[in-house]
Amino acid sequence: xxxxxxxxxxxxxxxxxxxxxxxxxxxxxxxxxxxxxxxxxxxxxxxxxxxxxxxxxxxxxxxxxxxxxxxxxxxxxxxxxxxxxxxxxxxxxxxxxxxxxxxxxxxxxxxxxxxxxxxxxxxxxxxxxxxxxxxxxxxxxxxxxxxxxxxxxxxxxxxxxxxxxxxxxxxxxxxxxxxxxxxxxxxxxxxxxxxxxxxxxxxxxxxxxxxxxxxxxxxxxxxxxxxxxxxxxxxxxxxxxxxxxxxxxxxxxxxxxxxxxxxxxxxxxxxxxxxxxxxxxxxxxxxxxxxxxxxxxxxxxxxxxxxxxxxxxxxxxxxxxxxxxxxxxxxxxxxxxxxxxxxxxxxxxxxxxxxxxxxxxxxxxxxxxxxxxxxxxxx
Amino acid sequence: xxxxxxxxxxxxxxxxxxxxxxxxxxxxxxxxxxxxxxxxxxxxxxxxxxxxxxxxxxxxxxxxxxxxxxxxxxxxxxxxxxxxxxxxxxxxxxxxxxxxxxxxxxxxxxxxxxxxxxxxxxxxxxxxxxxxxxxxxxxxxxxxxxxxxxxxxxxxxxxxxxxxxxxxxxxxxxxxxxxxxxxxxxxxxxxxxxxxxxxxxxxxxxxxxxxxxxxxxxxxxxxxxxxxxxxxxxxxxxxxxxxxxxxxxxxxxxxxxxxxxxxxxxxxxxxxxxxxxxxxxxxxxxxxxxxxxxxxxxxxxxxxxxxxxxxxxxxxxxxxxxxxxxxxxxxxxxxxxxxxxxxxxxxxxxxxxxxxxxxxxxxxxxxxxxxxxxxxxxx
Numbered sequence: 089x090x091x092x093x094x095x096x097x098x099x100x101x102x103x104x105x106x107x108x109x110x111x112x113x114x115x116x117x118x119x120x121x122x123x124x125x126x127x128x129x130x131x132x133x134x135x136x137x138x139x140x141x142x143x144x145x146x147x148x149x150x151x152x153x154x155x156x157x158x159x160x161x162x163x164x165x166x167x168x169x170x171x172x173x174x175x176x177x178x179x180x181x182x183x184x185x186x187x188x189x190x191x192x193x194x195x196x197x198x199x200x201x202x203x204x205x206x207x208x209x210x211x212x213x214x215x216x217x218x219x220x221x222x223x224x225x226x227x228x229x230x231x232x233x234x235x236x237x238x239x240x241x242x243x244x245x246x247x248x249x250x251x252x253x254x255x256x257x258x259x260x261x262x263x264x265x266x267x268x269x270x271x272x273x274x275x276x277x278x279x280x281x282x283x284x285x286x287x288x289x290x291x292x293x294x295x296x297x298x299x300x301x302x303x304x305x306x307x308x309x310x311x312x313x314x315x316x317x318x319x320x321x322x323x324x325x326x327x328x329x330x331x332x333x334x335x336x337x338x339x340x341x342x343x344x345x346x347x348x349x350x351x352x353x354x355x356x357x358x359x360x361x362x363x364x365x366x367x368x369x370x371x372x373x374x375x376x377x378x379x380x381x382x383x384x385x386x387x388x389x390x391x392x393x394x395x396x397x398x399x400x401x402x403x404x405x406x407x408x409x410x411x412x413x414x415x416x417x418x419x420x421x422x423x424x425x426x427x428x429x430x431x432x433x434x435x436x437x438x439x440x441x442x443x444x445x446x447x448x449x450x451x452x453x454x455x456x457x458x459x460x461x462x463x464x465x466x467x
Numbered sequence: 468x469x470x471x472x473x474x475x476x477x478x479x480x481x482x483x484x485x486x487x488x489x490x491x492x493x494x495x496x497x498x499x500x501x502x503x504x505x506x507x508x509x510x511x512x513x514x515x516x517x518x519x520x521x522x523x524x525x526x527x528x529x530x531x532x533x534x535x536x537x538x539x540x541x542x543x544x545x546x547x548x549x550x551x552x553x554x555x556x557x558x559x560x561x562x563x564x565x566x567x568x569x570x571x572x573x574x575x576x577x578x579x580x581x582x583x584x585x586x587x588x589x590x591x592x593x594x595x596x597x598x599x600x601x602x603x604x605x606x607x608x609x610x611x612x613x614x615x616x617x618x619x620x621x622x623x624x625x626x627x628x629x630x631x632x633x634x635x636x637x638x639x640x641x642x643x644x645x646x647x648x649x650x651x652x653x654x655x656x657x658x659x660x661x662x663x664x665x666x667x668x669x670x671x672x673x674x675x676x677x678x679x680x681x682x683x684x685x686x687x688x689x690x691x692x693x694x695x696x697x698x699x700x701x702x703x704x705x706x707x708x709x710x711x712x713x714x715x716x717x718x719x720x721x722x723x724x725x726x727x728x729x730x731x732x733x734x735x736x737x738x739x740x741x742x743x744x745x746x747x748x749x750x751x752x753x754x755x756x757x758x759x760x761x762x763x764x765x766x767x768x769x770x771x772x773x774x775x776x777x778x779x780x781x782x783x784x785x786x787x788x789x790x791x792x793x794x795x796x797x798x799x800x801x802x803x804x805x806x807x808x809x810x811x812x813x814x815x816x817x818x819x820x821x822x823x824x825x826x827x828x829x830x831x832x833x834x835x836x837x838x839x840x841x842x843x844x845x846x
Binding site: 102113117118119120121122123125126127128130131134135161162163164165166167168169171172173175176177179180181182227228229230231254255256258259260261262294295296297298318320321322323325326328329343344345346347348349351352354355377382383384385413436437438440441 | 513561728761819
């Protein structure tokens with residue numbers, strides 16, 4: 089019999105609801121979803137989720153950590169169904185967190201994973217092993233296409249490895265997708281030709297699912313090195329379809345609408361979601377919320393995403409962790425040293441608010457070069 | 468200038484983080500996402516989210532309710548971008564809940580809404596106005612295709628209005644989608660022909676986005692009356708695309724992976740998500756978690772979903788609220804009377820665990836007929 093998937097849940101305390109019965113309820117909800125006795129004994133034995141482990145500490149008022157096994161026969165080779173079993177109706181329950189999942193080889197082999205991974209993204213931008221990478225963002229929304237192209241030119245001149253669209257740049261009339269991609273790509277290519285640089289541009293292709301392939305093709309045709317996609321908005325399988333298509337483009341997964349936080353007592357834990365599930369779905373770079381920024385994510389949670397993004401995962405290559413969300417230019421060296429060279433730091437606002445954007449971006453790029461090989465947080 | 472969208476957020480208390488600065492941070496995060504001063508004054512004036520209202524009670528330790536206005540120019544006519552602005556990066560923050568949204572006519576007109584709505588679903592199953600409707604589910608996963616067809620036949624014979632696939636029936640080898648749809652449709656059609664009944668079958672078409680149109684077409688070709696789709700898994704725009712296609716099929720939206728609960732202090736409030744956003748995306752029936760079932764949803768939250776699903780929403784017809792999730796057969800009359808006739812009650816386990824499934828289902832159907840016109844919870 090194939091090894092089952094094991095899901096780890098954290099149960100926060102709910103007065104009057106014993107952990108053990110909640111564990112059984114989750115195991116049933118996520119599988120048979122009928123009361124005991126309504127399914128045949130054969131089906132109960134083969135397909136009911138099995139609570140295989142729980143923390144010894146089941147005191148009232150303390151959280152419990154439980155493990156449930158799900159049989160292979162429940163899955164159908166899609167990420168949609170994987171999420172449906174791991175985090176389906178249970179997402180409607182209170183005080184439950186999906187904190188980990190043990191994914192057997194048969195499951196890992198169902199998904200394409202990162203096409204480029206860390207080595208491929210390094211090759212794309214010409215960054216030797218041991219050097220951390222720098223990304224910056226085209227924003228704010230409101231800039232016209234020529235203004236975005238000019239900003240991209242400035243960032244390319246500074247030597248930024250990856251220029252990405254802000255996830256807020258969709259297909260608004262102010263700077264429509266196709267015009268934006270054409271103009272920004274041309275500006276970056278021109279600057280690269282001038283400088284001999286290898287800056288890559290990743291436009292945001294997040295859109296209704298049936299429009300994504302056309303946007304990816306437009307990005308490819310314009311010579312972009314990759315794309316930005318928000319799997320929380322599109323669904324994981326939409327990102328997987330982009331990876332599956334094998335366009336040669338890198339995929340940067342962005343967390344908008346992901347409903348995750350290391351401080352949350354419900355949802356999917358960020359490191360599992362971003363470092364494992366997004367990567368299975370083809371993310372070469374996983375954007376998360378860095379500590380000390382605009383969000384209250386602790387540094388340990390960031391390091392957990394880093395570890396997961398780089399950890400072994402079947403045949404799949406590691407993905408670049410992309411700390412983001414309010415990193416200060418003066419602190420980049422700190423983060424590079426803490427997180428290690430296999431990090432793609434995304435710094436937007438702190439560069440864009442500078443009087444001299446090019447000089448500010450160049451300072452970040454120089455810090456990345458200066459710390460090459462000095463990482464301390466490698467797995 | 469077009470009327471902006473107004474989003475209502477609840478901020479739970481966070482020690483040391485004043486409500487007012489958190490409100491400003493959300494308004495900036497969801498729009499410009501650059502520090503004050505990094506955008507031009509024109510862009511700040513036109514596109515920065517505006518905190519237009521807040522509860523007077525901003526005491527430390529108490530929650531605050533704030534309203535932020537988002538300019539029309541931020542949107543691009545897609546539900547993906549609507550969610551990106553209303554609930555994008557803010558979904559990564561702690562203690563924030565999107566509790567309401569005021570959607571102007573220009574936005575409502577961007578979306579197709581329910582194609583059938585309550586009147587169309589009534590016509591589909593031949594239910595006169597004033598009679599509540601009954602749905603039951605094909606489950607558990609593990610039943611073979613012939614077993615599912617037999618169960619469907621039993622439920623049709625009992626006079627159930629809508630037979631739906633459990634959302635756990637995906638495309639597993641045990642009962643593959645195409646075989647299941649063909650066999651169950653044939654069984655229901657045969658039973659209808661025999662009895663003169665109008666039972667409709669809604670298979671679950673939740674799948675990776677590029678596979679959904681093929682599944683919907685298979686359902687249509689097999690003579691199904693509608694489909695089940697989980698927008699939390701597929702993304703809202705995937706459901707909207709199904710509605711847009713105008714196949715004539717009803718859409719029943721199911722909440723798997725929706726990360727919502729009336730008790731949660733983060734996420735999107737269930738009534739807004741299910742009663743408004745799903746409906747905009749084309750849901751004719753919105754499945755939610757009924758009180759006194761397997762989940763701890765209070766009855767007031769259920770009534771809020773009911774109200775929203777039936778409330779005026781531009782040109783869009785009302786959708787059937789579908790209370791579900793552990794309703795007891797002996798209580799159906801209570802729910803029909805409380806929720807009123809424009810309700811489609813989904814009762815699965817309590818029927819399926821009966822020794823005589825057909826008799827149990829018939830009892831529910833008879834209760835629906837008995838209370839016709841007796842509703843007390845109409846808007």
